[in-house]
Amino acid sequence: MNILQNIDNWDKNAVAWINAHHTAWLDSLMVFASKTNVWIPFYAILLILLLRIHKQKSVFFVLGIALVITLADQTTSSLMKPFFERLRPCHWQGWQVPLHLPDGCGGQYGFASSHAANTFGLAMFWWLWLKKFYRMAWLLFLWAGVVSFSRVYLAAHYPTDVLVGAMLGAFFAWAVFKFPEKVLKV
Template identity: 45%
Template sequence: MIQQLKNWDEELFIWLNSFHADWLDPIVFQLTQTITWIPFYAILIYLIYRADHKGIWWVLGGAALTILISDQVTSGFMKPFFERLRPCHDERWEGIMHNYGRCGGLFGFVSSHAANTFGIATFLNLKLKGKIPFLKWLYLWAFIISYTRIYLGVHYPFDILLGAVIGIIAGLLTWFLIVFVKREILKTFLK
C-alpha cells in the first residue's frame, strides 16, 4: 500500500511539474523567497494591529509559535527521520522533471513551506475570526506558495499535502494554547 501511494505521488508530481513556462519560472521562484512577501507581512501586521491592537502581541506570538512548531516538526524531525529525497535530488527524474533554481536540502518529506503557510492561515483565521474579513484568502496564499514547490521540482504532492495538515494542526494547537493561557491569566488576575 505504501509503495502504491508513493507511485501515485510520483506520477502526480511528474504530471503537475510538466505544466511550466520559461517566462513564469523566475516569477514562481521569486514567490518562494521570503523577501518577496515582506510588504505583504507588513500590511498584514498593520491590519492585525488595527483589528486587535490590545492583543497584537498574543497574535504575533501565536504566529511565531505556529511557525516554530510546524517548522520543527517538518524540518527538525520528519525530513531527517524519513530521508526521502527531494525530486530534484533524485536521479530517476533527471531529464524528465522541470527544476528551476536551487534544489534545497537533500530531503523533502514534508514541505516546511506548506506547513508554515497553512499554519499561519489557520491560526490567524481562528484568532482573528470576524475581525479581518479577508483572512480566509490566506488559504489561497498558502496553496499558491505550496504549489510553487511542485512547480520548481523540490517537493512531491504528498509532501505538500502532509505539510499542510501539519501546519493546520500547529495552527489549531497554538490557538488552543493561546486561548487557554489567556483564560488562565485572566482567572489569576480576577481572583
C-alpha cells in the same frame, strides 16, 4: 504493491506531469512565490492591519504566530526530514526525463514541506484569531496554496510532502490557538 508504493508512484507521476507543463512566465511566478523573503511586505501589511484591529492584544497574536511557525518549521525541518530521509523530487535519480529546475534543487530531503507547514499555519491561526475577517482568511489560504503548489511545480516537494506539511501547520495553529482555552482555562 502496497499502499506506500502506490502513494509514491502517484507522487512521482504528479510531479512529472506538473513539471512537464512548465512555461517561462509560470517559472518566474513560482520561483517568486516560493521565496520567503519576497513575502516580507505582505507580512508587514498583515501586522499593520492586526495592530489597527487589536492594538495591545496584538502581542498575543504575534507570539502565537511565532510559536506556530517555530513548531511547524522545526518539526518539519529538524525532525521529519532527517527521520524520513525522503529525497526531494529534484534529487531522485530515477526520472526518465530530466526535471526542469528553474530554481535549483535545495536541500536533500523534503518530507514534509516547511513552506506548506508555515504558510498554512499562519493562514489557519489568522482565521481562528480573526474569524470576522473571513475575506482576509481565504486570501491567506489562497496564498498558502500558491506557495505550496510552487514547491511541487519547482520539483522541490511531492504533493504528499505539501499535504502533510499543510495539515501539520494547520494542526499547530489550532493547538496554539486552543491551548490557553483548553489547558489554562482562560
